[in-house]
Amino acid sequence: MIYLRLILTNLGRHGIRTVISVAGIAFSVAAMLTVVTVLQGAIGMFSGILSSGAELIVFERNVSDLFFSDVPASAAAQLARWPMVAHADAVLFGVVSSADHPIITCFGVTADDARIHDADWIAGDRSQFGQLNDGVVLGERAAEFLNASLGSAVPIGHGSFHVVGVVRTKNGFEDGGVFMPLEAARSFFHKEGSSVVTIKLHNKDDIPAFKREVKQNFPNLIGLEDAEFSRSYSQFKILKATAWAVGGCGLALGGLGVANTMIMSVFTRIREIAILRVNGFSNAQIAAVIFGESSIVAVIGALAGLAIGTCALLGLKLIPALHGYVDVTIHPALMLIVVVLALLTGVAGALYPSVYAMRIRAVEALRFE
């Protein structure tokens, strides 16, 4: 109890300094939580677009971005004929532009594609998709910002397309996108194949065999499971690394704040530490007081950071423009990681001050009274 009193007393002596340290950790934790959650959500959504309920994605080996991937139509057709394959959907990704909207994601898909098949049609009829080469289906948000409705013509790129349907999806990228018949998309983007082929197997146990077959039959292609793809896709890796780097820099700054507070705290009570030593406190006990202080700063900072981060994410969710683009599901594991990192930061910040405190010689500190 007296340990706690010593710790709290020391923190209370310099309240403003303590609050600033707590704020440093809190904003670092909030930044890390927000950035990582948003990016993981975005990555999850993008993965969802790619797989759309399938188990495997086949795409061109060693491409830096899926927009550059080219899976020949013959390969897609061959994959669809393999006995172990239940369903194979060739998808062509592209970016199109319209008058006031320079970037609209375009999905070139077949009428059987799960994105079209499983979508919530709020206008039009699914059977109409693919009947007309210039007929497109718009996501609900795309229809809003293009100010288009069923039957209207929308200018996309150099062409004009007719809206044959409007669908609502939970995925922001799809909801703000344009679905074109695959052949029309190939023509529009001057491609002969597709970006990816999503594969659903009859039996999931065949996944390793399927990957082997892809490697043997199509040396330029690679088949990956969803999770594998998320882990290995370089764009995702860059995004994840960026998120953790930003968060890590924030925590490092927070840690420096804690270190500064703890160093000042030790410097201003050298005599008190000497008194503890004269009364039989060991190095470990003195270090425990210092680490206790930094841990309390880190714990309060982490909790405040979680609260701030959660509020920030909820705030992002309320912004209409981000609707569907930001998945603000906070994973408990991420919260745990962030809190543990904050605690480690607090401990790291107390390392030097503790060593300094342990080196204080009572006889020198008490000599000049």
Next chain:
Amino acid sequence: MSATSSAGNLNGPVICAGNVWKSYDKGAITVLKGVDFEAFAGQTVALCGPSGCGKSTLLHLIGGLDLPDQGRVSVNGMELNRRRNMVKFMRHEVGFVFQLHNLIADLTLEENCLLPAIAAGMDRRSARERLLLLAQRTGLEDRLGNSIQKLSGGERQRTALCRALMNGAKILLADEPTGSLDERTSSVVFDLLLDLARTEGITLLMATHDRGLASACDRLVEMRDGRIHEC
């Protein structure tokens, strides 16, 4: 020069310093110049001498707060020439009272007194019992919850005395314990110090300028220029 008790104990000295040298500032200031000193269990010894003669330094060496450059210091048969086990030694073998009380101002009287017990891992109940006993002996039983800042100088020094004896140390090292008190308070604190030392069988080694107080001790040891002269 050896300072051996006239009221010598058959079991041998509990404090023994032999040919102790100590200097500061890389040898520029030599404070102790071959000090030989012994004290026996239960003795009350006054160390007198002018400022800078080495009284405090000798107390620090005997209390394990510092190490000699040369010579040997042993307390209760334990050599203090190495830092190993020094924490254990300071927890159980010696208690300190300083001129300035050296209490932690933000803690209460009780919390200050319990610090050595916490350091030593004494159980809460035993520590509390010991504290109440000492508080009664020193007349502080009604002030336990008080902040140090609300205590008088005499009360603070009595608190420091309680703290020094919390873990049942049998050697009490007092460095000018009445130096910052007025004459009347000084007399009260000193009487208490002697009384506690004598009734609990504590060996008291006290540095003081006050020869009047020193004369009440069993022995008076004079220090001059880093050397000891028995009176």
